Amino acid sequence: MTSVMPNVLEGSPGFSPCKTHRNRQQRLCTRLQNRSQRRITLRTGSKFRSTWRKGTDHLATALAVASTILVVAPLLAIFGYLIYKGASSLNWAFFTQIPKPEGEVGGGMANAIVGSGVLLGLASLIGVPIGIGGGVFLAEFGRGTKLANAVRFTADVLNGVPSIVMGVAVYGLVVTPAMPFSAISGGIALGIMMIPTVTRTTEEMLLMVPHSVREAALALGVPNWRSVLSITIKTASPGIITGCMLAFARVAGETAPLIFTAFGNSNWSVALNRPISALPLEIYRYAISPYDDQHRQAWAAALVLVVLIVAAVSLVRYVAGRGVLKGAS
Amino acid sequence: MPEIRISQSSIQNQPSPGDIQAAPPASAAESSAIRKFLLSRGNSAIADRGFHWLMVLCALSIFAIVVLIASELVRGSHLTWAQSGFKFFYTSFVDPESKSPLYWDPVNGHFSALPFIYGTLVSSFLALLLAVPLAIGVAVFLTEMCPRILRGPLAFLTELLAAIPSVIYGLWAVFVLVPLMREHINPPLIKFLGWTGFFNDDNPTGLGFVAAGVILAIMILPIISSLTREVMNAVPGSQREAVLALGATRWEMIRMGVLRNARIGIVGAVILGLGRALGETMAVTMVIGNTPQIQRSMLASGASMASVIANEYAEATSDLHLSALTEIGLALFIVTIVVNALARVLVWAVTRGAPARVN
Numbered sequence: 001m002t003s004v005m006p007n008v009l010e011g012s013p014g015f016s017p018c019k020t021h022r023n024r025q026q027r028l029c030t031r032l033q034n035r036s037q038r039r040i041t042l043r044t045g046s047k048f049r050s051t052w053r054k055g056t057d058h059l060a061t062a063l064a065v066a067s068t069i070l071v072v073a074p075l076l077a078i079f080g081y082l083i084y085k086g087a088s089s090l091n092w093a094f095f096t097q098i099p100k101p102e103g104e105v106g107g108g109m110a111n112a113i114v115g116s117g118v119l120l121g122l123a124s125l126i127g128v129p130i131g132i133g134g135g136v137f138l139a140e141f142g143r144g145t146k147l148a149n150a151v152r153f154t155a156d157v158l159n160g161v162p163s164i165v166m167g168v169a170v171y172g173l174v175v176t177p178a179m180p181f182s183a184i185s186g187g188i189a190l191g192i193m194m195i196p197t198v199t200r201t202t203e204e205m206l207l208m209v210p211h212s213v214r215e216a217a218l219a220l221g222v223p224n225w226r227s228v229l230s231i232t233i234k235t236a237s238p239g240i241i242t243g244c245m246l247a248f249a250r251v252a253g254e255t256a257p258l259i260f261t262a263f264g265n266s267n268w269s270v271a272l273n274r275p276i277s278a279l280p281l282e283i284y285r286y287a288i289s290p291y292d293d294q295h296r297q298a299w300a301a302a303l304v305l306v307v308l309i310v311a312a313v314s315l316v317r318y319v320a321g322r323g324v325l326k327g328a329s
Numbered sequence: 330m331p332e333i334r335i336s337q338s339s340i341q342n343q344p345s346p347g348d349i350q351a352a353p354p355a356s357a358a359e360s361s362a363i364r365k366f367l368l369s370r371g372n373s374a375i376a377d378r379g380f381h382w383l384m385v386l387c388a389l390s391i392f393a394i395v396v397l398i399a400s401e402l403v404r405g406s407h408l409t410w411a412q413s414g415f416k417f418f419y420t421s422f423v424d425p426e427s428k429s430p431l432y433w434d435p436v437n438g439h440f441s442a443l444p445f446i447y448g449t450l451v452s453s454f455l456a457l458l459l460a461v462p463l464a465i466g467v468a469v470f471l472t473e474m475c476p477r478i479l480r481g482p483l484a485f486l487t488e489l490l491a492a493i494p495s496v497i498y499g500l501w502a503v504f505v506l507v508p509l510m511r512e513h514i515n516p517p518l519i520k521f522l523g524w525t526g527f528f529n530d531d532n533p534t535g536l537g538f539v540a541a542g543v544i545l546a547i548m549i550l551p552i553i554s555s556l557t558r559e560v561m562n563a564v565p566g567s568q569r570e571a572v573l574a575l576g577a578t579r580w581e582m583i584r585m586g587v588l589r590n591a592r593i594g595i596v597g598a599v600i601l602g603l604g605r606a607l608g609e610t611m612a613v614t615m616v617i618g619n620t621p622q623i624q625r626s627m628l629a630s631g632a633s634m635a636s637v638i639a640n641e642y643a644e645a646t647s648d649l650h651l652s653a654l655t656e657i658g659l660a661l662f663i664v665t666i667v668v669n670a671l672a673r674v675l676v677w678a679v680t681r682g683a684p685a686r687v688n
Binding site for chain 1: 638
């Protein structure tokens, strides 16, 4: 994800690292020279000074190691606790039954699992084609134009919009008195959130396809649209699938925009114009409920969701690691 | 692109001199066959142009979405804006019974965004305070000190941290972090720092700004540290070698050779983390306590801009209530756009032009 971003201004002019760095190096040299001169003049302090420098070095190393441990510890704690609680609460009923009325023990989240599938399917239907189209425009038609830069910047802006704000906007746009809360509005909210990620990764991947491949297709008399669709996109497809999976994984756990678009539903429902349940929504509802059995189910749902997302991300790493594009640039 | 095709066909149509000498009739027949073939295939210019415009349309729809979001937020918040204008963000009311300040009372139609702005700022600030030193420490360790075997798994772990949905952080925080803080962290804070007035012993739940800040810190850490790592990798290796060659220790090399050169990008990464913290909803909603009040104590419960929307939007009592919530959303939208744009520019300023170091 993050590696996608900084390449944006790659071609922009006006930055000469050599000169700047030379200046910086000169400054550094003078600073270190001053320091060593001081050491020569203050001979009595030199021993203390070198011990002090070594001590600081060790201290800094220790601090860096300590902070890494401090960061890794909560992660392992979250994962360990999630697996421990989730695995002990998972059972067959969780996958096959719908929720029992509040306060009763038992029941499952079959409707939420199916609902999440429906919502994510809708989101992919909206987000993937538009996202890939935008990426194709950026990489094939709009290279270096002002419009392309503006689109790229807008995609970054869209990526940074908090998901709750997206929910508010989609509520205003789609939710009407006639169709208060619905699966469609939830799918639209999630689909919009997928677009920027898909666009930017598609662009990155298409830029990696060598020019000679395109030229070969055009030299054979293949129309441009055909060459883009079945040559360029096809060559870059592992990378593009990676981007789609990343967007999918990101959106799969989104709760905030669904609270007032898909709303949640404790009965079976796959109708697109009715409120629909989703795993993250149920986790949220059950986590803040007062019943122990609902807490148990929240952990089970969290485990299922994380396994889904980690599987998607690992698949991405696997595909990207052995993809056609590796080394071709 | 169509030009290539045209020129190709025109070349094909002119028989080359060698062909004429050898077998003129055959060559003419061949060229006409090619021409016939090309003509029969039809012109792809329409399809090409159509495809081009379809892609432009997709790209423009990204604009359209942002414009639609903005216009919808403005339209939705019109009612509140017309009623209280800019005062919405700083005004406060007085409770007629207890004479205490009152900010948010949907039943009687009192709306002020002040406690939510305060809550967002305090929780984000706490998160940055905790996350920034740790994130820089992790980035330094991973880029400069880490044995090569550990680098891959640790980077993958931090990436994984970014992939966990915020609702699961919230779940963990509700059942593990909040009890932990209530039992083991808050009492010493109250005991030793209670005199500052920032840690008052009046909230036994454990929910509050500190809990929100800690969970936010865990959530923004991977973003800050992975961007910092990227920026530090963009510092050329010659810088490091130069500083080491002058007799610096490793820490001096990192401080003078790496961190100094990367500082603008690190600031950018921190601001990007701030943008994420400001807009973070679910985890904060689950642990901040959701009471619209302003208190000096960091252990008191409060509410953030995102959390109040998540809590009240679906069951807003009146049009004015809905409109006030939408205006909070609009404010959040504008602030995050500004913060994100600033961060991107700062990160670009460092990483552009500098080739990535091969690890």
